[in-house]
Amino acid sequence: MDEETAHDQADLIPLLLQHLHTPLTGTSYLRGVLPAPGGADAVRVAVGPETAVSTRELTLYEVPLLVGDDAVTAYDVIGVLRTLCAQGERPAAVGSVWGMPIVAVDPAVVPRAAESAADRGLRLLRTLAGPSYDETYEDPLLCGFLFRDQERVRLYYRVEGLAGVTAADVRTTGALTALIAALPSLLRGEGERMAADDRDPHCARVLELTYW
Numbered sequence: 001m002d003e004e005t006a007h008d009q010a011d012l013i014p015l016l017l018q019h020l021h022t023p024l025t026g027t028s029y030l031r032g033v034l035p036a037p038g039g040a041d042a043v044r045v046a047v048g049p050e051t052a053v054s055t056r057e058l059t060l061y062e063v064p065l066l067v068g069d070d071a072v073t074a075y076d077v078i079g080v081l082r083t084l085c086a087q088g089e090r091p092a093a094v095g096s097v098w099g100m101p102i103v104a105v106d107p108a109v110v111p112r113a114a115e116s117a118a119d120r121g122l123r124l125l126r127t128l129a130g131p132s133y134d135e136t137y138e139d140p141l142l143c144g145f146l147f148r149d150q151e152r153v154r155l156y157y158r159v160e161g162l163a164g165v166t167a168a169d170v171r172t173t174g175a176l177t178a179l180i181a182a183l184p185s186l187l188r189g190e191g192e193r194m195a196a197d198d199r200d201p202h203c204a205r206v207l208e209l210t211y212w
Contacts, residue, residue, distance in 0.1 A: 006158040009143040015074035028085035032146030037201035041065045053149045056099035063105045079112030140187045164204030171210050179212050
């Protein structure tokens with residue numbers, strides 16, 4: 001994954017997070033945003049019911065980050081996902097990961113659902129209330145996540161000095177304050193405890209922290 005692609009993926013995440021609790025449409029909620037395998041200039045968005053207890057209940061939509069010379073924004077992603085989720089039948093899958101069918105999305109073909117008044121208001125307030133954009137990025141850089149059930153989430157990071165994407169499996173219960181503080185040093189310094197996960201093409205290695 002090159003630096004620009006990692007930044008583009010990371011920039012999408014905070015703009016999509018409201019759909020963890022607010023449906024895209026009907027009962028379709030955001031359950032993950034994953035970096036596309038192989039450093040591809042695309043993002044994969046996991047969608048399913050808010051109550052999902054397994055990735056087998058989710059669908060993974062792969063959306064390119066560029067269409068021609070035009071960047072695909074988070075609002076474009078939300079719009080095309082709303083269109084697809086509102087359809088009665090899911091488009092044909094091109095593969096699967098962890099039981100999630102993968103659907104390739106072409107934003108040039110799929111119409112973007114219209115923004116609501118609430119969407120436009122949220123965009124205005126987020127812009128006004130958010131920090132100034134100064135093109136600085138954290139290291140490690142969060143570039144994706146996937147809720148694997150109601151209490152476990154896999155976090156995807158780009159870590160300086162490590163090739164590819166590094167993932168960390170954590171629980172959303174327990175000593176979260178301590179875990180959040182320790183994560184950067186754990187991701188940089190626990191290489192001997194990391195292992196490849198052949199089932200997950202979105203990362204090169206995984207750090208198991210669900211015991212934390």
